[in-house]
Every structure is written in C-alpha cells, then in structure tokens.
Amino acid sequence: MRTQQTNARNAQQSKKKKRYAAIAVAGVIGLATAGGAYSYWTSLGDGTGTATTRAGNAKPFSVTGGAANAMFPGDTPQTVTATVKNIGSENYTVQALKAWVSTDKTGCDGTDFLIDGAAAPASAATPVSITLTQTDLAPNATTTASFTMQFNNKATTDQSACKGAAVTIHYLAS
Structure with missing residues (x-):
C-alpha cells in the first residue's frame, strides 16, 4: 500500500x-x-533644418503707356492706359502706381500738363497717385490703370516753350 x-x-x-x-x-x-x-522610453528631441529664399528683383515692374495725341492749349483730356508688367522671375504684388511729367524743353515742365484734372508733378519727389487695383502678378503678367492727361492751359502764362516738346510720363510702381 x-x-x-x-x-x-x-x-x-x-x-x-x-x-x-x-x-x-x-x-x-x-x-x-x-x-x-x-x-x-519617453523623451524629447530637437534639431534644425534649412531653407533659402530668392534674392528677388529690386525693380520687378516695367510700366508703359502714353498719350496717343499731341497736346495743346485748350485741348480735351485724353485717356492714358498704363500697363504694369512683372519682369521678375517670381510673383510680385503691385500695390501702387504713381506718375510725374518732364519735357525736353527749358521753361516747359510737368506743371504745364494735367493728370486727372490736376497739375502734374514735375519731379519724382512729388509723384501723383494713379488709381490701381492691388494685384498679385505672376512672371510676365500685366495689369492696367487708366487716367486722363491734357495740356494745362495757364491763361496768364506764355507757354510757347512747350511748342514741339517731347513729353515724358515717368511711372513709379511699387
């Protein structure tokens, strides 16, 4: 057992x-x-990465546009269309357009012309604003702005110095 x-x-x-x-x-x-x-394990980490930006273009806009007809005392306003073109290689926003007038004749200056009914500035120091809609422009894209221009008939001033003058409209786009 x-x-x-x-x-x-x-x-x-x-x-x-x-x-x-x-x-x-x-x-x-x-x-x-x-x-x-x-x-x-839980822990934190850190690090860095790099990126660059293009240098950009100091003057990415080209502006063209002039009066189609010769001006004279007593003429009527004519519409000028200014075309702003992005000549840069990246997008730029055009925010403002300004203008001033000069001539190739002594005694004839910007004040002998009217822009939108007011005496045109005679220097880049005091340009007049042209109405423009703020626009983002791709490379080679354009936008336009219109204004009127005519001879400023100064009734009490001899303006013979302006006869045959080459008038230049200077544009400043930003």
Missing part, C-alpha cells in the same frame, strides 16, 4: 506543480503583456 500511497501523493503533487506552473506562466505572460504596453 505504501507504493500506492506514494504514487497517489506524487500524482497530487505533480498536479499541484503543474497548476502552480500554469499560474506562474500565465502571470509572467500577463505581466509581460502589461509591461510591454508600457515598456518604452
């Missing part, structure tokens, strides 16, 4: 060991899984 008891006891102990082993394995797997969900 003793052998039977020993075998029965050994079988019971073996079952207990297997049960404890199974519990231990399950616990280890459970901990490993739970620990795996949180087993990483």
Whole structure:
C-alpha cells in the first residue's frame, strides 16, 4: 500500500506543480503583456533644418503707356492706359502706381500738363497717385490703370516753350 500511497501523493503533487506552473506562466505572460504596453522610453528631441529664399528683383515692374495725341492749349483730356508688367522671375504684388511729367524743353515742365484734372508733378519727389487695383502678378503678367492727361492751359502764362516738346510720363510702381 505504501507504493500506492506514494504514487497517489506524487500524482497530487505533480498536479499541484503543474497548476502552480500554469499560474506562474500565465502571470509572467500577463505581466509581460502589461509591461510591454508600457515598456518604452519617453523623451524629447530637437534639431534644425534649412531653407533659402530668392534674392528677388529690386525693380520687378516695367510700366508703359502714353498719350496717343499731341497736346495743346485748350485741348480735351485724353485717356492714358498704363500697363504694369512683372519682369521678375517670381510673383510680385503691385500695390501702387504713381506718375510725374518732364519735357525736353527749358521753361516747359510737368506743371504745364494735367493728370486727372490736376497739375502734374514735375519731379519724382512729388509723384501723383494713379488709381490701381492691388494685384498679385505672376512672371510676365500685366495689369492696367487708366487716367486722363491734357495740356494745362495757364491763361496768364506764355507757354510757347512747350511748342514741339517731347513729353515724358515717368511711372513709379511699387
């Protein structure tokens, strides 16, 4: 009987060991899984990157436009259309257009002409604003602005110096 008891006891102990082993394995797997969900390091990092911009064009706009007909005392206003062109290699926004007038004759200057009904400025220091809608221009794109121009008939001043004058309209686009 003793052998039977020993075998029965050994079988019971073996079952207990297997049960404890199974519990231990399950616990280890459970901990490993739970620990795996949180087993990483947290930290911060930093660094830098680089980029550049083009230098741009100091004068990206070209402006053209002149009076179609010769002017004289007592003439009527004529419409001048100024065309602003982006001659740069990237987009530029034209925000304003201004003008002033000069001639090739001594004694005849910008004030001998009217822009939009007012005496034209005779220097770049005091240009007159031309109405222009602010526009983003792609390379080679254009926009236009119109104004009137005529001879300023100064009733009490001899304006003979303006006969045959070459009149230049100077534009400033920004």
